[in-house]
Amino acid sequence: MTALIHQFVNATDAESPLDIRPIAGRIGAEIRGIRLGGDLDAVTIAAIEAALNRHKVIFFRAQHLSDAEHEAFAALLGKPIAHPTVPVAEGSRYLLELNSREGHAASSWHTDVTFVPAYPKASILRALIVPEAGGDTVWANGVTAYEELPAPLRTLVDGLKAIHSNDYDYAAVLGRSAEVLEEHRKVFTSTIYETEHPVVRVHPETGERSLLLGHFVKRFVDLNVADSQRLFAILQDHITKPENVVRWHWQAGDVAIWDNRATQHRAVADFGIQRRHLRRATIAGDVPRGIDGTESRAIKPQATAPAIAA
Numbered sequence: 298m299t300a301l302i303h304q305f306v307n308a309t310d311a312e313s314p315l316d317i318r319p320i321a322g323r324i325g326a327e328i329r330g331i332r333l334g335g336d337l338d339a340v341t342i343a344a345i346e347a348a349l350n351r352h353k354v355i356f357f358r359a360q361h362l363s364d365a366e367h368e369a370f371a372a373l374l375g376k377p378i379a380h381p382t383v384p385v386a387e388g389s390r391y392l393l394e395l396n397s398r399e400g401h402a403a404s405s406w407h408t409d410v411t412f413v414p415a416y417p418k419a420s421i422l423r424a425l426i427v428p429e430a431g432g433d434t435v436w437a438n439g440v441t442a443y444e445e446l447p448a449p450l451r452t453l454v455d456g457l458k459a460i461h462s463n464d465y466d467y468a469a470v471l472g473r474s475a476e477v478l479e480e481h482r483k484v485f486t487s488t489i490y491e492t493e494h495p496v497v498r499v500h501p502e503t504g505e506r507s508l509l510l511g512h513f514v515k516r517f518v519d520l521n522v523a524d525s526q527r528l529f530a531i532l533q534d535h536i537t538k539p540e541n542v543v544r545w546h547w548q549a550g551d552v553a554i555w556d557n558r559a560t561q562h563r564a565v566a567d568f569g570i571q572r573r574h575l576r577r578a579t580i581a582g583d584v585p586r587g588i589d590g591t592e593s594r595a596i597k598p599q600a601t602a603p604a605i606a607a
């Protein structure tokens with residue numbers, strides 16, 4: 298069994314037991330003919346993980362999972378974890394609620410929860426209610442973005458580190474009423490986190506190098522805020538150019554799983570006041586390493602000093 302599972306780690310689509318249909322040229326595939334849930338066998342899970350490593354985000358139509366099925370399936374991919382500051386969705390054990398009634402959505406490019414060191418390795422998002430038109434989600438491939446950087450920029454980022462924090466400009470990201478915004482910010486920042494990550498992360502399973510940035514970045518280490526902002530814009534432009542991106546038009550019941558170690562994503566907030574309701578399961582990840590093997594480290598909250606025995 299183990300040998301068979303390992304065979305899938307680098308499997309091509311043709312070798313996979315799954316029906317995999319790539320969508321964009323560099324990222325994203327739909328997987329057909331499978332029903333997700335907590336009862337999938339180890340070979341199928343290994344094949345899903347291999348497809349995820351290869352395509353970075355994978356889509357499954359018409360799953361219509363319950364909260365319990367969503368959570369049971371997530372547990373087969375690793376250790377499900379709740380968001381560090383946002384309370385779990387009602388009736389669930391660790392799902393994150395994304396329920397928009399005011400046209401708001403997470404509409405700026407990010408990787409989930411990068412303000413902590415061991416941020417999630419994968420997220421599993423399911424659509425419950427979707428707008429008639431609009432409300433798509435887009436994902437960008439951080440690996441092809443890195444590979445495509447001109448050599449001088451690659452040299453620049455190879456040794457660079459960035460500070461990520463959940464204390465950032467919520468208005469720029471969410472853009473809704475001041476009151477709701479403030480409420481939202483309060484919940485999100487009930488604890489302030491700051492983490493130093495390498496800008497180039499080496500993927501622990503594929504060995505691929507990818508750009509690790511997104512909207513939680515505050516600044517680059519040893520650069521001031523003005524230079525940081527300009528460099529950030531240059532790099533984000535490379536990551537999010539259409540060639541590196543896939544766009545998914547949701548139908549109720551769909552599931553998307555992304556490799557949060559190699560991608561960024563954002564919602565497209567073009568659906569006015571139509572209802573849009575999704576729930577996300579999140580899988581624990583490991584501490585990133587840069588090209589030279591250096592690990593990410595927490596800056597805030599500071600580790601509490603060990604108690605001194607009196």
Ligand SMILES: O=C(O)CCC(=O)C(=O)O
Binds near residue numbers: 403422565575
């Ligand atoms: O609402 C969306 O399309 C994306 C939400 C998001 O950022 C997430 O689920 O992590």
Ligand SMILES: [Fe+2]
Binds near residue numbers: 403407409
């Ligand atoms: Fe997200």
